[in-house]
Amino acid sequence: MTEIARIPHPLSDTASSANCGEVWLVGAGPGDPELLTRKAWRLLQQAELVVYDKLVSAAILAEIPSATERLFVGKARGQHSLPQEAINALLVREARRGRLVVRLKGGDPFIFGRGGEELLTLAAAGVPFGVVPGVTAATGCAAAAGIPLTHRGLAHSVQFLTACLQPGQPEPDWSHLKPGPQTLVFYMGLTLRARISQRLLALGFAADLPAALISAGSTAQQQVVLTTLAQLPQVGEHLPSPTLLIVGEVCRLHATLAWWPATRQPGTPGPTSVATLPVTACRAPV
Secondary structure, three states, X not given: OOOOOOOOOOOHHHOOOOOOOEEEEEEOEOOOHXXXXXXXXXXXXXXXXXXXXXXXXXXXXXXXXXXXXXXXXXXXXOEEOOOXXXXXXXXXXXXXXXXXXXXXXXXXXXXXXXXXXXXXXXXXXXXXXXXXXXXXXXXXXXXXXXXXXXXXXXXXXXEEEEOXXXXXXXXXXXXXXXXXXXXXEEEOOOOOHHHHHHHHHHOOOOXXXXXXXXXXXXXXXXXXXXXXXXXXXXXXXXXXXXXXXXEOHHHHHHHHHOOOOOOOOOOOOOXXXXXXXXXXXXXXXX
Protein backbone atom coordinates (compact mmCIF):
# COMPACT_ATOMS: atom_id res chain seq x y z
CA MET A 1 0.00 0.00 0.00
CA THR A 2 1.31 3.43 -0.93
CA GLU A 3 2.25 5.49 2.11
CA ILE A 4 0.10 8.58 2.58
CA ALA A 5 2.15 11.72 3.13
CA ARG A 6 1.08 13.65 6.18
CA ILE A 7 -0.57 16.99 5.47
CA PRO A 8 1.67 19.76 6.89
CA HIS A 9 -0.16 22.04 9.27
CA PRO A 10 0.09 25.77 8.39
CA LEU A 11 0.40 26.73 12.06
CA SER A 12 2.74 23.95 13.15
CA ASP A 13 5.58 26.37 13.84
CA THR A 14 3.47 28.48 16.15
CA ALA A 15 2.15 25.84 18.52
CA SER A 16 2.39 26.72 22.19
CA SER A 17 4.23 23.46 22.87
CA ALA A 18 6.74 21.54 20.79
CA ASN A 19 4.80 18.36 21.60
CA CYS A 20 1.38 19.78 20.75
CA GLY A 21 -0.62 17.94 18.14
CA GLU A 22 -3.30 19.46 15.94
CA VAL A 23 -7.02 19.35 15.28
CA TRP A 24 -8.60 19.28 11.83
CA LEU A 25 -12.27 20.20 11.55
CA VAL A 26 -13.49 18.07 8.64
CA GLY A 27 -16.81 18.20 6.80
CA ALA A 28 -18.15 14.73 6.02
CA GLY A 29 -20.79 15.88 3.55
CA PRO A 30 -24.40 14.63 3.45
CA GLY A 31 -23.65 10.90 3.68
CA ASP A 32 -22.29 9.54 0.40
CA PRO A 33 -18.60 8.73 1.00
CA GLU A 34 -17.77 9.58 -2.63
CA LEU A 35 -18.67 13.20 -1.82
CA LEU A 36 -15.79 13.44 0.65
CA THR A 37 -13.01 15.74 -0.53
CA ARG A 38 -9.62 14.17 -1.20
CA LYS A 39 -8.17 16.10 1.73
CA ALA A 40 -10.92 14.89 4.06
CA TRP A 41 -10.27 11.26 3.10
CA ARG A 42 -6.52 11.71 3.47
CA LEU A 43 -6.89 13.11 6.98
CA LEU A 44 -9.17 10.22 7.97
CA GLN A 45 -6.36 7.83 6.99
CA GLN A 46 -3.80 9.78 9.04
CA ALA A 47 -5.83 10.55 12.15
CA GLU A 48 -4.95 9.06 15.51
CA LEU A 49 -8.37 9.97 16.90
CA VAL A 50 -11.63 10.70 15.06
CA VAL A 51 -14.27 12.54 17.07
CA TYR A 52 -17.52 12.27 15.15
CA ASP A 53 -21.15 13.37 15.22
CA LYS A 54 -24.50 11.63 14.83
CA LEU A 55 -24.92 13.01 11.29
CA VAL A 56 -21.85 11.18 9.97
CA SER A 57 -23.08 8.19 7.95
CA ALA A 58 -22.00 4.60 8.54
CA ALA A 59 -20.59 4.50 5.01
CA ILE A 60 -18.22 7.36 5.80
CA LEU A 61 -17.20 5.83 9.13
CA ALA A 62 -16.27 2.70 7.16
CA GLU A 63 -13.58 4.79 5.39
CA ILE A 64 -11.69 5.17 8.70
CA PRO A 65 -8.98 2.54 9.26
CA SER A 66 -10.12 -0.08 11.74
CA ALA A 67 -7.12 0.57 14.02
CA THR A 68 -7.95 4.28 14.42
CA GLU A 69 -9.52 5.31 17.71
CA ARG A 70 -13.03 6.70 17.33
CA LEU A 71 -15.14 8.67 19.79
CA PHE A 72 -18.84 9.36 19.30
CA VAL A 73 -20.02 12.72 20.63
CA GLY A 74 -23.28 12.96 18.71
CA LYS A 75 -26.27 15.07 19.59
CA ALA A 76 -29.96 14.42 19.07
CA ARG A 77 -32.86 16.71 19.92
CA GLY A 78 -32.78 17.03 23.71
CA GLN A 79 -30.08 14.33 24.05
CA HIS A 80 -26.35 15.03 24.04
CA SER A 81 -23.76 12.30 24.58
CA LEU A 82 -21.37 15.08 25.64
CA PRO A 83 -22.17 18.76 26.22
CA GLN A 84 -20.44 21.14 23.82
CA GLU A 85 -18.11 22.45 26.53
CA ALA A 86 -16.89 18.91 27.20
CA ILE A 87 -16.27 18.33 23.48
CA ASN A 88 -14.23 21.54 23.32
CA ALA A 89 -12.15 20.46 26.31
CA LEU A 90 -11.66 16.99 24.82
CA LEU A 91 -10.23 18.40 21.59
CA VAL A 92 -7.75 20.57 23.49
CA ARG A 93 -6.71 17.72 25.79
CA GLU A 94 -6.12 15.20 23.00
CA ALA A 95 -4.16 17.68 20.87
CA ARG A 96 -1.94 18.53 23.83
CA ARG A 97 -1.10 14.84 24.02
CA GLY A 98 0.57 15.30 20.63
CA ARG A 99 -2.14 13.57 18.63
CA LEU A 100 -3.56 14.29 15.19
CA VAL A 101 -7.27 14.68 15.90
CA VAL A 102 -9.98 14.81 13.23
CA ARG A 103 -13.21 16.42 14.35
CA LEU A 104 -15.62 14.91 11.83
CA LYS A 105 -18.94 16.67 11.27
CA GLY A 106 -21.81 15.95 8.91
CA GLY A 107 -22.20 18.39 6.02
CA ASP A 108 -19.99 21.47 6.28
CA PRO A 109 -18.64 22.38 9.73
CA PHE A 110 -19.21 26.11 9.20
CA ILE A 111 -22.88 25.85 8.17
CA PHE A 112 -24.98 25.22 11.29
CA GLY A 113 -22.23 22.90 12.52
CA ARG A 114 -20.92 24.90 15.52
CA GLY A 115 -17.47 24.63 14.00
CA GLY A 116 -16.60 28.23 14.86
CA GLU A 117 -17.31 27.63 18.55
CA GLU A 118 -14.89 24.71 18.69
CA LEU A 119 -12.16 26.57 16.83
CA LEU A 120 -12.44 29.58 19.16
CA THR A 121 -11.66 27.23 22.05
CA LEU A 122 -8.67 25.76 20.20
CA ALA A 123 -7.38 29.22 19.28
CA ALA A 124 -7.63 30.39 22.89
CA ALA A 125 -5.72 27.29 24.01
CA GLY A 126 -2.97 27.78 21.40
CA VAL A 127 -3.75 24.49 19.65
CA PRO A 128 -3.01 24.40 15.89
CA PHE A 129 -6.08 23.68 13.79
CA GLY A 130 -7.30 23.51 10.21
CA VAL A 131 -10.63 23.31 8.42
CA VAL A 132 -11.67 21.08 5.52
CA PRO A 133 -15.04 22.15 4.08
CA GLY A 134 -17.66 19.59 3.18
CA VAL A 135 -20.67 19.41 0.90
CA THR A 136 -23.41 20.96 3.00
CA ALA A 137 -26.80 19.24 3.28
CA ALA A 138 -28.57 21.96 1.32
CA THR A 139 -26.55 21.41 -1.85
CA GLY A 140 -25.89 17.68 -1.43
CA CYS A 141 -29.48 16.68 -0.69
CA ALA A 142 -30.96 19.05 -3.26
CA ALA A 143 -28.66 17.65 -5.95
CA ALA A 144 -29.53 14.06 -5.04
CA ALA A 145 -33.25 14.92 -5.15
CA GLY A 146 -33.00 16.68 -8.51
CA ILE A 147 -33.96 20.08 -7.08
CA PRO A 148 -31.76 22.96 -8.32
CA LEU A 149 -31.63 25.57 -5.58
CA THR A 150 -31.53 28.32 -8.20
CA HIS A 151 -33.11 28.13 -11.64
CA ARG A 152 -33.75 30.76 -14.26
CA GLY A 153 -37.33 31.95 -14.03
CA LEU A 154 -37.96 30.23 -10.69
CA ALA A 155 -35.35 31.34 -8.16
CA HIS A 156 -32.46 33.80 -8.37
CA SER A 157 -31.47 33.58 -4.69
CA VAL A 158 -31.33 31.01 -1.91
CA GLN A 159 -31.32 31.35 1.87
CA PHE A 160 -30.12 28.78 4.42
CA LEU A 161 -32.02 28.83 7.73
CA THR A 162 -32.08 26.62 10.81
CA ALA A 163 -35.20 25.34 12.51
CA CYS A 164 -33.20 23.86 15.39
CA LEU A 165 -33.44 25.99 18.52
CA GLN A 166 -31.60 25.65 21.80
CA PRO A 167 -33.79 25.30 24.91
CA GLY A 168 -34.91 28.70 26.15
CA GLN A 169 -33.97 30.49 22.92
CA PRO A 170 -36.60 32.71 21.27
CA GLU A 171 -37.85 31.77 17.83
CA PRO A 172 -35.73 33.22 15.02
CA ASP A 173 -36.94 36.45 13.47
CA TRP A 174 -38.07 35.56 9.96
CA SER A 175 -39.87 38.85 9.31
CA HIS A 176 -37.29 39.68 6.62
CA LEU A 177 -38.50 36.75 4.51
CA LYS A 178 -40.67 37.95 1.64
CA PRO A 179 -42.48 36.00 -1.10
CA GLY A 180 -40.64 36.08 -4.40
CA PRO A 181 -38.41 34.13 -6.82
CA GLN A 182 -36.20 32.53 -4.18
CA THR A 183 -35.54 29.24 -2.44
CA LEU A 184 -35.62 28.74 1.33
CA VAL A 185 -33.73 25.82 2.85
CA PHE A 186 -34.45 24.87 6.47
CA TYR A 187 -31.96 22.62 8.22
CA MET A 188 -33.47 20.21 10.79
CA GLY A 189 -36.91 21.31 9.64
CA LEU A 190 -38.95 18.14 10.18
CA THR A 191 -40.08 18.58 13.78
CA LEU A 192 -41.01 22.24 13.34
CA ARG A 193 -42.52 21.94 9.85
CA ALA A 194 -45.99 22.93 11.08
CA ARG A 195 -44.62 26.07 12.70
CA ILE A 196 -42.58 26.92 9.60
CA SER A 197 -45.67 26.53 7.44
CA GLN A 198 -47.70 28.75 9.76
CA ARG A 199 -45.05 31.46 9.91
CA LEU A 200 -44.48 31.59 6.15
CA LEU A 201 -48.20 31.64 5.36
CA ALA A 202 -48.60 34.55 7.79
CA LEU A 203 -45.82 36.38 5.91
CA GLY A 204 -47.76 36.11 2.67
CA PHE A 205 -46.22 33.04 1.06
CA ALA A 206 -48.69 31.20 -1.18
CA ALA A 207 -50.49 28.17 0.22
CA ASP A 208 -49.72 26.17 -2.95
CA LEU A 209 -46.01 27.02 -2.93
CA PRO A 210 -44.14 23.72 -3.47
CA ALA A 211 -42.07 22.25 -0.64
CA ALA A 212 -39.88 19.16 -0.38
CA LEU A 213 -38.76 17.12 2.61
CA ILE A 214 -35.53 15.18 1.99
CA SER A 215 -34.41 12.56 4.48
CA ALA A 216 -31.00 10.85 4.35
CA GLY A 217 -30.15 12.63 1.12
CA SER A 218 -27.42 11.12 -1.11
CA THR A 219 -27.60 7.74 0.67
CA ALA A 220 -29.35 4.47 -0.14
CA GLN A 221 -31.98 5.41 2.46
CA GLN A 222 -32.93 8.68 0.75
CA GLN A 223 -36.61 9.62 0.86
CA VAL A 224 -38.23 12.65 -0.76
CA VAL A 225 -41.73 13.92 -0.02
CA LEU A 226 -43.06 16.62 -2.33
CA THR A 227 -45.93 18.72 -0.99
CA THR A 228 -47.16 22.31 -0.65
CA LEU A 229 -46.63 24.87 2.06
CA ALA A 230 -50.22 24.50 3.31
CA GLN A 231 -50.05 20.68 3.30
CA LEU A 232 -46.61 20.53 4.93
CA PRO A 233 -47.86 19.89 8.50
CA GLN A 234 -49.81 16.81 7.32
CA VAL A 235 -46.92 14.95 5.65
CA GLY A 236 -43.54 13.56 6.60
CA GLU A 237 -44.39 11.89 9.92
CA HIS A 238 -42.69 8.69 8.77
CA LEU A 239 -39.41 10.36 7.84
CA PRO A 240 -36.39 9.82 10.10
CA SER A 241 -34.09 12.67 11.09
CA PRO A 242 -32.12 14.40 9.79
CA THR A 243 -34.55 15.83 7.27
CA LEU A 244 -34.00 18.90 5.13
CA LEU A 245 -36.88 21.15 4.11
CA ILE A 246 -36.79 23.09 0.82
CA VAL A 247 -39.50 25.65 0.04
CA GLY A 248 -39.82 27.26 -3.37
CA GLU A 249 -40.92 26.87 -6.97
CA VAL A 250 -37.75 24.90 -7.76
CA CYS A 251 -39.28 21.91 -5.94
CA ARG A 252 -41.53 21.42 -8.98
CA LEU A 253 -38.48 20.27 -10.93
CA HIS A 254 -38.09 17.16 -8.75
CA ALA A 255 -40.75 15.31 -10.78
CA THR A 256 -38.62 15.65 -13.92
CA LEU A 257 -35.06 15.80 -12.60
CA ALA A 258 -35.13 13.15 -9.85
CA TRP A 259 -32.33 10.71 -10.61
CA TRP A 260 -31.31 9.05 -7.33
CA PRO A 261 -30.58 6.15 -7.14
CA ALA A 262 -28.41 6.39 -10.21
CA THR A 263 -29.77 3.15 -11.68
CA ARG A 264 -33.14 4.83 -12.27
CA GLN A 265 -33.98 6.47 -15.59
CA PRO A 266 -34.15 10.29 -15.35
CA GLY A 267 -37.68 11.67 -15.36
CA THR A 268 -39.39 8.50 -14.06
CA PRO A 269 -40.93 8.15 -10.58
CA GLY A 270 -38.48 6.78 -8.05
CA PRO A 271 -39.16 4.34 -5.21
CA THR A 272 -37.87 6.90 -2.69
CA SER A 273 -40.14 9.73 -3.88
CA VAL A 274 -43.68 10.48 -2.75
CA ALA A 275 -45.39 13.33 -4.60
CA THR A 276 -48.43 15.02 -3.06
CA LEU A 277 -48.47 17.88 -5.57
CA PRO A 278 -50.93 17.58 -8.45
CA VAL A 279 -49.19 16.29 -11.56
CA THR A 280 -50.09 19.48 -13.43
CA ALA A 281 -48.33 21.52 -10.76
CA CYS A 282 -45.04 19.71 -11.30
CA ARG A 283 -44.33 21.20 -14.71
CA ALA A 284 -41.72 23.92 -14.72
CA PRO A 285 -42.43 26.98 -16.85
CA VAL A 286 -40.65 27.06 -20.20
